[in-house]
Amino acid sequence: xxxxVRVLIAKVxxxxxxxxxxxxxxxxxxxxMEVIYTGLRQTPEMVVNSALQEDVDVVGVSILxxxxxxxxxxxxxxxxxxxxxxxxLTGGGIIPDDDMKKLNKIGVGKLFPPGTDTKIIxxxxxxxxxxxxxx
Numbered sequence: 001x002x003x004x005v006r007v008l009i010a011k012v013x014x015x016x017x018x019x020x021x022x023x024x025x026x027x028x029x030x031x032x033m034e035v036i037y038t039g040l041r042q043t044p045e046m047v048v049n050s051a052l053q054e055d056v057d058v059v060g061v062s063i064l065x066x067x068x069x070x071x072x073x074x075x076x077x078x079x080x081x082x083x084x085x086x087x088x089l090t091g092g093g094i095i096p097d098d099d100m101k102k103l104n105k106i107g108v109g110k111l112f113p114p115g116t117d118t119k120i121i122x123x124x125x126x127x128x129x130x131x132x133x134x135x
Contacts (some may be wrong), residue, residue, distance in 0.1 A: 007056060007057065007059075008047070008058070009024060011061075012047060013043075013065050015064050015065035018040055018062065020062055020064075020114060021060075036050070038050055044074040044075045051079075056087060057133075058088045059090070060092075061075065062092060068099060072108050076089055093111075
């Protein structure tokens with residue numbers, strides 16, 4: 001029997017707005033996923049260590065501060081160092097399209113702007129985890 005998808009939702013840095021992250025966490029729980037919310041003001045190291053300890057399938061980072069080009073590369077680097085290639089790194093927030101494309105090229109999964117239909121996010125996570133578990 002397959003275990004439920006485990007997702008870590010994180011807010012990195014000084015960004016203090018977490019309503020969107022909590023809404024996403026709620027929708028993921030309603031879709032049958034196990035969700036761990038780290039709370040505010042996490043460092044990339046704290047996020048990756050929590051993801052490792054919690055044995056998650058997905059790390060979702062909510063970022064509205066404009067630090068996405070620093071935060072996501074640091075998290076992906078730490079995940080690679082800790083051999084977490086089977087964990088999906090995704091997220092959302094205020095991220096320009098060009099930056100989304102650059103982040104996708106370094107291994108970050110799909111990124112979602114505010115207002116994205118939550119069904120799209122749920123389906124994406126379920127599909128990606130299914131692909132990763134198939135290997």
